[in-house]
Amino acid sequence: MSYELWKEALSLFAGGVNSPVRALVRPSPFFTAKGEGPFLITEDGKKIIDYVLGYGPLILGHSPERVKQKIKEQVDKGWLYGTPSRIEVELAKKIINHIPSAQKVRFVNSGTEATMNAIRLARGFTGRTKILKFNGNYHGAHDYALIEAGSAVSEYGITISKGVPEEVVRTVTVCEYNDLECVERRLKSENIAAVILEPVMGNYGVIPPEDGFLRGVKELTSTYGSLLIFDEVITGFRLDIGGAQSLFKVVPDLTTLGKIIGGGLPIGAITGKREIMESITPAGSVFNAGTFNANPLSMTAGIATIEELENKNPYTEINRAAEVLADEIDQMIKTEHVTHRIGSMFQFFLGVKDVKNASDAKITNRALYLKIHEMLLKEGVFIPPSQLETIFTSTSHNDEVINITIDKFKKVLGELA
Numbered sequence: 454m455s456y457e458l459w460k461e462a463l464s465l466f467a468g469g470v471n472s473p474v475r476a477l478v479r480p481s482p483f484f485t486a487k488g489e490g491p492f493l494i495t496e497d498g499k500k501i502i503d504y505v506l507g508y509g510p511l512i513l514g515h516s517p518e519r520v521k522q523k524i525k526e527q528v529d530k531g532w533l534y535g536t537p538s539r540i541e542v543e544l545a546k547k548i549i550n551h552i553p554s555a556q557k558v559r560f561v562n563s564g565t566e567a568t569m570n571a572i573r574l575a576r577g578f579t580g581r582t583k584i585l586k587f588n589g590n591y592h593g594a595h596d597y598a599l600i601e602a603g604s605a606v607s608e609y610g611i612t613i614s615k616g617v618p619e620e621v622v623r624t625v626t627v628c629e630y631n632d633l634e635c636v637e638r639r640l641k642s643e644n645i646a647a648v649i650l651e652p653v654m655g656n657y658g659v660i661p662p663e664d665g666f667l668r669g670v671k672e673l674t675s676t677y678g679s680l681l682i683f684d685e686v687i688t689g690f691r692l693d694i695g696g697a698q699s700l701f702k703v704v705p706d707l708t709t710l711g712k713i714i715g716g717g718l719p720i721g722a723i724t725g726k727r728e729i730m731e732s733i734t735p736a737g738s739v740f741n742a743g744t745f746n747a748n749p750l751s752m753t754a755g756i757a758t759i760e761e762l763e764n765k766n767p768y769t770e771i772n773r774a775a776e777v778l779a780d781e782i783d784q785m786i787k788t789e790h791v792t793h794r795i796g797s798m799f800q801f802f803l804g805v806k807d808v809k810n811a812s813d814a815k816i817t818n819r820a821l822y823l824k825i826h827e828m829l830l831k832e833g834v835f836i837p838p839s840q841l842e843t844i845f846t847s848t849s850h851n852d853e854v855i856n857i858t859i860d861k862f863k864k865v866l867g868e869l870a
């Protein structure tokens with residue numbers, strides 16, 4: 454049973470979990486025994502409609518048949534070679550085919566590793582040290598990214614993680630999202646190696662870029678000789694098969710990927726312009742290595758997932774599911790709020806009218822959001838346990854599932870009114 458496991462977990466893991474956001478689930482985390490389509494089946498035998506979807510990777514829902522089959526076939530062939538394999542070539546070709554900025558690829562094992570290596574690469578390539586990031590953008594859990602970061606970092610009230618050396622903090626400068634003037638000031642006055650950003654913020658609720666913001670940052674980085682890194686760990690293959698850069702038609706120098714490209718298995722990738730990528734070892738001297746880089750099971754799940762996206766082009770369908778749900782919720786909430794949706798990602802912010810950056814989102818009524826999360830979970834619907842995360846839909850969220858969810862929201866919001 455979940456509660457007994459939770460009590461045991463508290464004695465085994467810091468805070469009872471292995472990734473902090475999981476501890477926020479109210480009244481206490483449920484333990485999952487199985488994932489099936491749009492559902493999580495808990496250790497208590499409860500079937501829950503899942504809008505968290507592993508925090509983004511599961512664009513086809515849980516355990517999609519063809520991906521599962523391909524993983525099983527790969528298991529029969531072994532799951533770690535320590536040599537190159539055909540499947541890494543295949544997955545890299547798909548990424549290069551779809552992502553406009555991708556000319557060469559380095560596979561790693563997480564989004565964290567991808568952004569950490571992209572930052573090192575930008576520094577090595579430009580010979581500069583400073584990085585410009587945005588308040589509330591989350592780029593994983595490494596030292597250069599844990600400064601004014603979103604997601605659980607902010608949810609737990611951490612501005613700069615303890616343990617990050619001051620020397621490191623001094624190499625990172627921060628602007629508010631959508632503030633082009635700040636970007637220009639910093640690029641002018643500080644010798645910046647790279648600007649890294651989420652092309653759509655997905656770790657502070659959902660906050661889209663304002664018209665012209667991405668293009669403006671692109672123009673400024675090229676004017677001042679800095680590199681532009683799009684962190685598309687969430688948006689890559691989700692907003693469009695070519696990622697946010699395809700949707701917004703702004704092509705960065707480097708792109709970091711993760712989540713969907715591994716079909717739910719651990720993965721990360723750095724990709725971008727050929728001449729920059731050539732700086733990575735062994736072609737160049739910006740070091741990267743990994744025992745599990747280009748892991749065969751992750752490659753296989755990634756290929757099978759992208760093939761489904763290529764063959765079925767499900768974007769209209771998953772976007773529509775998110776649109777119907779987001780619009781219904783937006784109309785049901787009678788107090789002050791704003792809902793942001795882009796494609797199959799959305800979030801509602803309570804107690805505020807306008808959210809264009811992390812500072813606006815910080816003052817939303819998070820306690821009320823958590824209450825809604827808790828009451829929905831009792832009704833069998835799982836939305837993220839934090840206002841700062843994203844609600845995702847998948848190809849498995851059909852009309853029936855969406856309609857049940859709308860009814861549950863009606864009930865919960867009615868009870869709260």
Ligand SMILES: Cc1ncc(COP(=O)(O)O)c(C=O)c1O
Nearest residue numbers: 563564565591592593684686687
């Ligand atoms: C935009 C973005 N970048 C990087 C990361 C880190 O990825 P991982 O959790 O795979 O290390 C995340 C994780 O949520 C993310 O959303």
